[in-house]
Amino acid sequence: MTEESVRTVGELRARLAALGARWSVSEHLADADPLPTPALGLEPGPNLTPAAEAGTVDLRALVGRESGNPDLTRRRAANGLLPGTAAGAGTFAAPGTPARAGAAAGAGTAAAGAFAAPGTAAPPAPAAPGTAAGPGRPVAVDWRSRWGRSWLTKVKDQNPCHSSWAFAAAGLVESMARIEHGVWAPRSEGDVRDGLKAPCAQGGDPETALGWIRDHGGIADPRCRPYTTPPPGLPPERRDAWRAEYTPTWDRSGRTVRIPDPVRLGDVEQQKVWLDTVGPLTACFDVYEDFPALGAGVYHRTSDRLTGGHCVLVVGYDDAAGCWLFKNSWGTGHHTGGYGRIAYGEANIDYWAKCGLRDTNIDPWSKRRLHTGNVYESGNGRAHRNIELSATAGGGHLRHWWREGDPPFAWSRSATYASDASGQPAFTGTTYNRNMESLHVTIGGRLRHWYYEQAVGVWRDGGAFGPGDAAVGSTPAFIQSDYGHPGNFEAVVRTADGRLHHWWRINGAPWTWNDGGRFASGIAHYGPALVQTRARTLDLVAARTDGRMQRWWRDDPDGFTWRPGEVFGSGVTSAPCLIETQHEAVDEDTAGTYELCVAVAGGRVEHWRRGNATGAPWTRDAVFGHDAAAVTGMLQGSFGFRLEAVVLRTDRLLQHYWRDGAGWHEGAVIGPA
Structure with missing residues (x-):
């Protein structure tokens, strides 16, 4: 230790060498540079x-x-x-216990x-x-x-x-x-x-x-x-x-x-x-x-x-x-x-x-790529990881279900809403005070928006809009993008003529939905398969009449044009369900892997994935399940990067599946749907 001040990086390097210090000066600094003085x-x-x-x-x-x-x-x-494990020494001292004494700090500790x-x-x-x-x-x-x-x-x-x-x-x-x-x-x-x-x-x-x-x-x-x-x-x-x-x-x-x-x-x-x-x-x-x-x-x-x-x-x-x-x-x-x-x-x-910190409660904005369809993970519950689900309940009604984020992970019924749903809804949480937002195809072939106003705990009808020929019984795709402040709603639905129709809403007065145009053709099935990419484009996957799947994407700087992408798979009998997960997302700016589940001939579910960060092509990763009619929702939640999927069975019950490192597992039956 010395009282003398040093002025240059070279002088500091000489001091460290003389003292035999355990550290070195940053290699980015030249000897003639003055010592850096960043803000504190x-x-x-x-x-x-x-x-x-x-x-x-x-x-x-x-x-x-x-x-x-x-x-x-x-x-x-x-x-x-x-509970039930042995306590380590010094680990469980009660609050207010005096701090432990110990050996004196080593040489060089500051006064x-x-x-x-x-x-x-x-x-x-x-x-x-x-x-x-x-x-x-x-x-x-x-x-x-x-x-x-x-x-x-x-x-x-x-x-x-x-x-x-x-x-x-x-x-x-x-x-x-x-x-x-x-x-x-x-x-x-x-x-x-x-x-x-x-x-x-x-x-x-x-x-x-x-x-x-x-x-x-x-x-x-x-x-x-x-x-x-x-x-x-x-x-x-x-x-x-x-x-x-x-x-x-x-x-x-x-x-x-x-x-x-x-x-x-x-x-x-x-x-x-x-x-x-x-x-x-x-x-x-x-x-x-x-x-x-x-x-x-x-x-x-x-x-x-x-x-x-x-x-x-x-x-x-x-x-x-x-x-x-x-x-x-x-x-x-x-x-x-x-x-x-x-x-x-x-x-x-x-x-x-x-x-x-512990028990953080994550915003829906951060999770928006990680779920789609009729299921998402909210910030509700003690651990802020409840799973929320909406499904048909007969007579055109929709029912909200939820599962606590702690054991025993039982599903509970909540309120019903709507009266004109022809199929499963799209269901998500948005930035509007974490409201639940629901979108379904009506029995008249239109789209209808409902939202659960968290501040008062009431379901509200957001009104009908869109085409008069949306495919009755289908599930629309529905996300909140980050276009604009706050983010726009984006919806895509299959129409009766085998095309796809995009609608969007600027989330401010007058709160009107806008026609984004029709695109594609020969679409047999489409549903919960829309994401916004890290590059801020929109991606979706639809099933074609030949039983294969095809990706479509919209390049926003180029006139909001939807473009056809790669074709893959075979024997597809339902709408694909697509999310972007955190796998391969090595930092906050790197795209994660696409994970897709789809019901195929024979009542099985195929799991496909594409490596966005690595450029890996679509690969079938697994086949699981039984009696599957369609995959209605999927998410990656707070449980060790595992995937959760909800499958509509041929008996109209909903079946929960989940995947960890050992593969896919059959979970609880939720329903009837």
């Missing part, structure tokens, strides 16, 4: 909890139940968190700095490098690549604003949405920063940000309220005072990931157990002049020059190296692709409590 953002307030005050928590009470993510369930069992006043109670001491993991806990965790998957959104850049606290909070919500529900759900740091009316230069802390998210209906997606920065060329004083107006889209209430109270963890061992069994944590620490130059290796400070405080997302730990793994918000040019390592206890990173 920690401004401790009354909501930021010292670790000593947070102490230990009762982890079994907080997360001692099975997760929809089966890998997490196994980790909780290994750590003794589930209390600007953000941890001298004389304040010391935090729980961290484990020294090489300390053995607690019972059941691995020696290292890295959420970038656990169980062969990525669970973290891409690294972002907060500059030039001091908003690291908002990025840490948003990153935590994003990661837990992925871990708990298997879906990419990018969130907007601008939603929370601007909602708190924070100017560019104003810092904050993740606890305040998470509290605002909890109390204001969640955190929205970037298209609802983007993160913006001051216009280029503003002088520093005007840039620092710049503040964005908070103007989210009017359907924000349906575009947010909602959260409960964050969990404050002060004990370092419990923080590691949380990282193993739940997910990442927010963390804040002191920043010294050498930290922004961190490249590879484990950071320990070599300077006494304090420049401020900063917040990051801790995404893992490594006991062998004695460090936390963190995701920063300075872009991919810092550290190693935007990720770095900091020694336990270093720069007061263990002084403040770290915050975690």
Whole structure:
């Protein structure tokens, strides 16, 4: 440690070499460059909890139940968190139990700095490098690549604003949405920063940000309220005072990931157990002049020059190296692709409590590609993963069914609505306060829209529209796209002349449906098979009169023209059901795999898939089921990336099937339909 300040990257490299430091300067920096000084953002307030005050928590009470993510369930069992499993040492201390004492921090641990006043109670001491993991806990965790998957959104850049606290909070919500529900759900740091009316230069802390998210209906997606920065060329004083107006889209209430109270963890061992069994944590620490130059290796400070405080997302730990793994918000040019390592206890990173989340409630916008037909997964229920289904109930009526997202997974009847349905409806959740929306073909060959108004708990008739020759008894395709703010409704239905007819609605006054035109010919069956791609085009698959299937797609920049695509399959006797899943979606911008189920001759169901990210062609993956007349709905929900399908049987009952790593399984019978 030295009191001398360094001015250039070369001088810092020389210092690290002289001290035999465990870390190196970023390779992107030249020796002649001045030390980087990116924006920071920690401004401790009354909501930021010292670790000593947070102490230990009762982890079994907080997360001692099975997760929809089966890998997490196994980790909780290994750590003794589930009922009937043995508790690990130091894991289940009751709330209010004094923090555990431990060995003194290793050499180079910072004294209390600007953000941890001298004389304040010391935090729980961290484990020294090489300390053995607690019972059941691995020696290292890295959420970038656990169980062969990525669970973290891409690294972002907060500059030039001091908003690291908002990025840490948003990153935590994003990661837990992925871990708990298997879906990419990018969130907007601008939603929370601007909602708190924070100017560019104003810092904050993740606890305040998470509290605002909890109390204001969640955190929205970037298209609802983007993160913006001051216009280029503003002088520093005007840039620092710049503040964005908070103007989210009017359907924000349906575009947010909602959260409960964050969990404050002060004990370092419990923080590691949380990282193993739940997910990442927010963390804040002191920043010294050498930290922004961190490249590879484990950071320990070599300077006494304090420049401020900063917040990051801790995404893992490594006991062998004695460090936390963190995701920063300075872009991919810092550290190693935007990720770095900091020694336990270093720069007061263990002084403040770290915050975690559980029981996230995902918005329908993030799930819109992952379901189609008469079934979808809502945010209802304790675990926010109930399955909602609508089906015919006789006499032209439709009935709402639902299944709780926890065992025993029993289906329950709910209200009926409509009186003129000729076939199964399309059923989904939308951004309008998470309303349920239903669309069916009437006995007169038109389309009729119904919606369940969540605010008052009432089904309302949205009116009839469309052609007078829609194929009676068929199921229309119905999605909410992201064209416009808020997103348009898109519907496609087969008509009696064997063509397809597209209708769309701008979701604002006067709320009228528009004729998008007819296309294709020789269509024998069409139904729940419409998605919006990552490129924002529309894709669908229909069954032809020759028993084969064909994809059609609409290239929006080219005059909204529907174009024929590839032809595949044979012996198809019903409408295909198509969704885009999270398989092969390695990040939030990569297209997932198309999964398609369709009833074929002999009453069986064929499962087909196409690798959108890899360019793999349509391949028949499996054949399952019996007595199948049509597949009426499909989704990929919160249960370990597994698929759920609803099949209409020849006896008019609905049969639930689901697929995991072992294949397709027959589930409950729902009905009559």
